[in-house]
Amino acid sequence: MSKQLAAVDLMRRFYQLVVSKPHRELVLWLLKSWSELPSVARVVLLTCESGQHWVRGTAINDSVTVLNTDLLHFRKISPELVQQCHSSASARLCKADDPVVQDKILRDECQSIACIPIGEESDPIGLIYLELSLSKKEAKKLLGDCQQLEVFCGLVLQHLTITWRHHQQLEKAKVAEQALWASEVYLRSILDHSPVFISVVDLDGNVILSSDHHLNDELSEAANTRYNGHHVYSLFPDTIAQALWQGRPESEDEVNADWEFSFESSEGKSQYYWINRFPLLDQQGKLFASCAICTDITERKESEIAMQEQQKRLNHLAFHDELTGLPNRTLFHERLLHSLARARRNHSQVAIMLLDVDRFKYVNDSFGHDAGDALLKIIAERLVSCVRQVDTVARLGGDEFVLVIEDIHSHEDVTLVTEKILAIGATPCELRGYDITSTLSIGVSVYPEDGDDSETLLKHADVAMYRAKAEGKNTYRLFNHSMNDKAVESLLIENDLRKAIKYDKLRLVYQPKIDLHDGRIIGVEALVRWDLDNGEVMSPGEFIPMAEETGLIVPLGKWVLDEACRQQRLWLDRGFKVGSVAVNLSPRQFLQIEFPDFIQSVLDKHQLEPSCLELEITESSAMENAQQSVQMLKRLHSMGVALAMDDFGTGYSSLAYLKRFPIDTLKIDRSFIRDIYHDSNDAAIAKSIIDLGHNMGLKVVAEGIESSDQKQWLKKQGCDYAQGFFFSKPISANEVEESFCHIRRKLELVASNDIGHGI
Numbered sequence: 120m121s122k123q124l125a126a127v128d129l130m131r132r133f134y135q136l137v138v139s140k141p142h143r144e145l146v147l148w149l150l151k152s153w154s155e156l157p158s159v160a161r162v163v164l165l166t167c168e169s170g171q172h173w174v175r176g177t178a179i180n181d182s183v184t185v186l187n188t189d190l191l192h193f194r195k196i197s198p199e200l201v202q203q204c205h206s207s208a209s210a211r212l213c214k215a216d217d218p219v220v221q222d223k224i225l226r227d228e229c230q231s232i233a234c235i236p237i238g239e240e241s242d243p244i245g246l247i248y249l250e251l252s253l254s255k256k257e258a259k260k261l262l263g264d265c266q267q268l269e270v271f272c273g274l275v276l277q278h279l280t281i282t283w284r285h286h287q288q289l290e291k292a293k294v295a296e297q298a299l300w301a302s303e304v305y306l307r308s309i310l311d312h313s314p315v316f317i318s319v320v321d322l323d324g325n326v327i328l329s330s331d332h333h334l335n336d337e338l339s340e341a342a343n344t345r346y347n348g349h350h351v352y353s354l355f356p357d358t359i360a361q362a363l364w365q366g367r368p369e370s371e372d373e374v375n376a377d378w379e380f381s382f383e384s385s386e387g388k389s390q391y392y393w394i395n396r397f398p399l400l401d402q403q404g405k406l407f408a409s410c411a412i413c414t415d416i417t418e419r420k421e422s423e424i425a426m427q428e429q430q431k432r433l434n435h436l437a438f439h440d441e442l443t444g445l446p447n448r449t450l451f452h453e454r455l456l457h458s459l460a461r462a463r464r465n466h467s468q469v470a471i472m473l474l475d476v477d478r479f480k481y482v483n484d485s486f487g488h489d490a491g492d493a494l495l496k497i498i499a500e501r502l503v504s505c506v507r508q509v510d511t512v513a514r515l516g517g518d519e520f521v522l523v524i525e526d527i528h529s530h531e532d533v534t535l536v537t538e539k540i541l542a543i544g545a546t547p548c549e550l551r552g553y554d555i556t557s558t559l560s561i562g563v564s565v566y567p568e569d570g571d572d573s574e575t576l577l578k579h580a581d582v583a584m585y586r587a588k589a590e591g592k593n594t595y596r597l598f599n600h601s602m603n604d605k606a607v608e609s610l611l612i613e614n615d616l617r618k619a620i621k622y623d624k625l626r627l628v629y630q631p632k633i634d635l636h637d638g639r640i641i642g643v644e645a646l647v648r649w650d651l652d653n654g655e656v657m658s659p660g661e662f663i664p665m666a667e668e669t670g671l672i673v674p675l676g677k678w679v680l681d682e683a684c685r686q687q688r689l690w691l692d693r694g695f696k697v698g699s700v701a702v703n704l705s706p707r708q709f710l711q712i713e714f715p716d717f718i719q720s721v722l723d724k725h726q727l728e729p730s731c732l733e734l735e736i737t738e739s740s741a742m743e744n745a746q747q748s749v750q751m752l753k754r755l756h757s758m759g760v761a762l763a764m765d766d767f768g769t770g771y772s773s774l775a776y777l778k779r780f781p782i783d784t785l786k787i788d789r790s791f792i793r794d795i796y797h798d799s800n801d802a803a804i805a806k807s808i809i810d811l812g813h814n815m816g817l818k819v820v821a822e823g824i825e826s827s828d829q830k831q832w833l834k835k836q837g838c839d840y841a842q843g844f845f846f847s848k849p850i851s852a853n854e855v856e857e858s859f860c861h862i863r864r865k866l867e868l869v870a871s872n873d874i875g876h877g878i
């Protein structure tokens with residue numbers, strides 16, 4: 120047969136044998152073909168792929184096994200031998216006792232080992248490993264006879280290798296496809312469930328990929344559809360589109376950036392996002408798209424803003440007056456310190472103007488606190504309008520304001536400002552439908568001539584203001600050192616008294632009044648005491664005139680009335696019938712239009728009959744505004760409150776008026792009682808007052824009885840009641856209570872037996 124025909128025959132046989140035969144069968148056939156050769160003890164079929172050897176099968180006599188294992192794990196033939204053969208470019212034969220095969224051979228009769236490369240000698244696709252019971256020489260001959268089998272084996276192995284590789288590639292593609300599918304599923308799931316908005320935008324601005332979380336429904340025209348495939352500018356307002364596509368406009372790196380972003384919804388609600396943009400590069404490292412991750416931080420931002428605003432409000436409250444919004448005392452002091460520091464540096468002058476609203480109490484009491492607050496607000500606004508922005512207008516509390524005016528060059532500058540303030544202060548303002556004119560009193564001190572530090576300057580402005588008030592109100596006074604001493608002293612007392620009223624440093628003591636005929640206690644007179652911080656007690660003789668002068672008598676008088684009625688209620692509840700409680704009234708208090716209403720409210724508050732209360736008004740104050748006093752006394756009398764005229768005999772009573780005063784009692788001033796026994800004039804006056812009182816149908820009380828003689832004389836003259844140290848000094852409510860029974864017994868004894876002295 121020609122070589123050509125032989126080749127064709129071989130190919131035919133090859134195709135008959137190989138095509139459509141399962142691989143396993145081909146491997147078995149190969150192994151079998153070699154193992155059936157005479158003297159072959161063991162056959163191993165190996166393939167070479169990318170420098171690695173795979174054992175595909177092994178045959179020992181009739182037992183053929185198909186394998187697929189790494190040579191290194193097979194370990195039944197020598198890897199060194201395989202390696203040597205593989206690199207030698209020809210079949211290699213060695214004796215069984217060759218060191219490379221030692222310990223590996225299977226049988227004792229094995230004399231030689233053959234390792235036959237299959238395919239290209241320099242780059243074989245496989246190897247046939249044989250263990251032979253032939254000498255090396257005999258084995259060589261046998262292998263020479265097997266060339267056809269060798270070629271055929273090469274073809275089959277090549278076929279197998281190709282199909283294996285093909286299979287492998289298919290497997291790999293399948294795995295890659297699965298991996299791709301999985302990564303797509305992961306990505307979609309992540310996008311679908313992501314709580315943030317993620318978008319990938321290509322270089323032309325088209326959305327390639329986006330998460331289901333919409334930025335804000337109203338922002339997206341495609342809110343309920345996927346964004347993909349749309350241009351960012353067709354989906355979002357320009358600002359957002361730009362953020363998603365072109366990045367932060369001011370950023371140097373337009374692609375890679377993160378920043379906070381906000382926009383306003385159509386409802387005017389601000390929406391905040393944190394945007395993180397980064398580039399997407401292809402395999403060549405070229406930018407093909409950019410990804411933006413937008414996290415909704417609105418809630419966090421809102422709470423941050425709320426906290427900042429609260430902090431701002433707290434800061435504002437700490438340094439501003441809540442009612443007027445003006446700087447408060449703390450901020451005023453700070454500003455004043457700065458102004459003084461500036462003035463020191465610039466050798467300039469600063470004016471401190473302390474303002475007090477005249478008759479503010481009256482507005483408050485007459486129109487109510489809301490009206491008072493409204494007035495303060497109006498004044499605050501007007502003051503601010505009077506000064507330059509660099510100046511300070513502050514409210515120190517109550518109706519007290521202060522101004523710090525910088526860069527003053529002369530007293531004329533000060534006068535200009537004060538007159539402006541007085542003018543706008545006196546402009547009427549409407550409160551509750553009434554046109555109210557509330558004037559201001561201003562005290563001014565100037566740095567450096569009136570003081571070098573804030574405390575002194577403020578004290579001196581206070582002194583000047585006090586002087587402005589004392590000298591007619593609705594005016595201003597510039598401080599001068601001659602004002603200082605007396606004014607400061609009065610001011611200090613006034614301030615302390617203000618605090619004493621506020622912080623309950625006042626108390627009442629009670630002096631009993633006795634019926635001279637039977638010695639009964641017919642009532643007590645409430646007298647106020649002021650406990651000073653140094654432990655001393657200030658007499659009302661000292662502070663009542665000052666309280667009257669400053670107007671403090673009104674709150675003080677209210678407190679006395681309320682406290683006396685409270686105590687009366689307590690005594691009644693505990694079974695102590697002390698008679699009426701008499702309270703002294705100051706003229707200012709007495710002439711307040713709303714005074715009867717106040718009395719009624721106190722009686723109601725403590726659930727007292729009007730007869731439980733007696734009001735004492737001095738003769739001189741009743742006569743001072745006689746016409747008004749008549750009206751007021753009539754109103755009080757009609758309410759059923761007992762009325763007494765105090766210190767009678769010391770004033771200039773007009774009998775015409777006296778008969779019009781609806782009073783119940785005349786109190787003879789103690790100055791007539793003192794020498795009643797020795798001074799015939801005093802005796803005559805006292806006697807006349809007793810007669811006058813009786814003739815007018817009034818009861819008469821003698822004050823200041825210190826001795827039994829005085830008492831006896833008065834009793835003899837028909838005086839009804841008496842009061843004085845002879846019976847009892849003013850005592851505390853507790854003492855009244857504790858010794859009430861004792862006092863009553865003793866007073867009764869003194870009155871009836873003319874004995875006893877004091878209690």
Ligand SMILES: Nc1nc2c(ncn2[C@@H]2O[C@H](COP(=O)(O)O[C@H]3[C@@H](O)[C@H](n4cnc5c(=O)[nH]c(N)nc54)O[C@@H]3COP(=O)(O)O)[C@@H](O)[C@H]2O)c(=O)[nH]1
Nearest residue numbers: 646647658659660663679703704705765823824825843844
């Ligand atoms: N508007 C108000 N005036 C008040 C009030 N409390 C007191 N006063 C007036 O202050 C003046 C001084 O009062 P006081 O120091 O309390 O003196 C009173 C008595 O202690 C004193 N007195 C009483 N008996 C005697 C005595 O036998 N001898 C003596 N030397 N003094 C005595 O007289 C004062 C009471 O006087 P009168 O009011 O006239 O009855 C005084 O004018 C008080 O009115 C207050 O709450 N509001």
